[in-house]
Amino acid sequence: MVAVFRTELVKQLRRPRTYVALGIAAVIPIILTIALKANPPNPASGEEGFFALAPNSGLFVPVAALRFMSRFFLVLLASLFAGDAVSSDASWGNLRYLLVRPVTRPRLLGAKLGVSALFAVLATLAIVVVGLVAGVIAFGWEGISVPVAGLSQSAGQLVGNLAIATVYVAWGLAAVVSFGFFVSTLTDVPAGGVGAGIGLYIVSQILDAITSLGSIRYALPTHYFDAWDILFFGRGPNAEMLRGVLLQIPYVLVFCALAFWRFQRKDILS
């Protein structure tokens, strides 16, 4: 398992697409920081939200970047890594050669899933770490106190909550990654798996906006996607976040089980 994981990891690391994706993930927080520094939000304008608060502390810049990018861009990246994990090899005609080695299909699939998940996490970390460095350089390492916004945290609390938020957001991508990965085992078209991951997110968001769906919305994979807001308003992790964490588990189990079940029985014709 270690050997095939390592080779799949090297393949991803040497793929130009990986650098482009991670590079964009890292550059956007820098652009965001420069924009906030050059043109700070005017408190008198009544502007609210994470962007308006960011100039108060460099430690809040990665929080704003994470909020901004997790809503679509991070989903896109996670879908990209997971959705073409198998189908890209199939589209090159290379999948059959990966499977004529003495490597069982579950081992290959496990390695590909692990690498996809790892890069989804790396993309999340890129946003946070680069945002943190850029933010501290631009606005300093200090706590934040904005009573009007109900926000008062020391630097240590901010860092701790940022770490929790990062883990939560990364784990919140699990359903999208699993679904994109499952579809990747069904198709020889990489865009199919990528589109499936993004599609799941969009459909879930649309359905979640229909309040008349009632309690069904609580089972949608993105329903608790933004629940980590609560970390920065002094109340710490709450039951909503816990439900958000637990909700991903059945999606991951079902989609991954389907992926492994299907791939083990699939005739490799590509």
Add this chain to the structure above:
Amino acid sequence: MAEPVIAVAGLTKRFGPVLAVDGLDFSVDEGQVCGLLGPNGAGKSTTLRVLVGLVFADAGQVRLLGRPVRPGDAVLARAGTMIEESAFAPYLSGARNLRLWWEAGGRRWEDADAETALAVADLGSAIDRKVKTYSQGMKQRLGLARALLSAPDVLVLDEPTSGLDPGEMREVRQLLRRVSERGATVLLSSHLLAEVEQVCDHVVVMDKGKLVAAGPVQQLIGASGSVYLEVTNVRRATSTLKKVKGVTRVTPEPPGLAVELDGVKRSEVVAALVHAGVGVETVTTRHRLEDAFLGLVGEE
């Protein structure tokens, strides 16, 4: 009696309504170079895919080196495979592709027969270029190199010379002979019957998913040989050749003659004609396997 290296028994595979392989039986013994022949759609590629664990059989059994083939089975480490076109990760170099492919099997690069493989690939400095810059022939040679990395006991090759130029095709034929001399078993499918006739000692002929014929090449095409001659005087040549011992049949095929031989050398035939004052302008060995194959599968 030793178990065959490749044993296919009652193999049946259906894709939806299409019966790709229908109760196929054949075996390939150790050291044989066996050609798998058949028209397009005969089920050759499906058979080879089942043989290396890519496609699951609906019925029957396939054994490789004495073991039933399952995806990822350890026995695949002893097999070199090339199925249809060679394919690689296009953004990696040829060398990196080979190395990663090998190491994914849990083995060290130092244990690979890289020297032989890279000699076969014969890509020079291009081995360090990205595969997406390769021609089809270069990819095919790199694919052969990959199949040889493990110094395999059995080679399963699907159209191995596809995309190669004549010189490269000849090199592949020589390579297959060397591999065979080393004791390895080779099963290859090819549309090029002249190539199969030159390389293989046994053939399996399929049509519409079924076995049509199997056995040594010489048995399939008959013990006799056949040549086509263009001569200066057809009538005198015909009468002369009919008197030569070992010439079993002389058939006019304007502008020349088709001559069936049994135990007589072509040089003796030519000498007899020259001695009779007949000029010989062309002597061509007939593609006998092609004739036999077309007769078996009923194609014109």
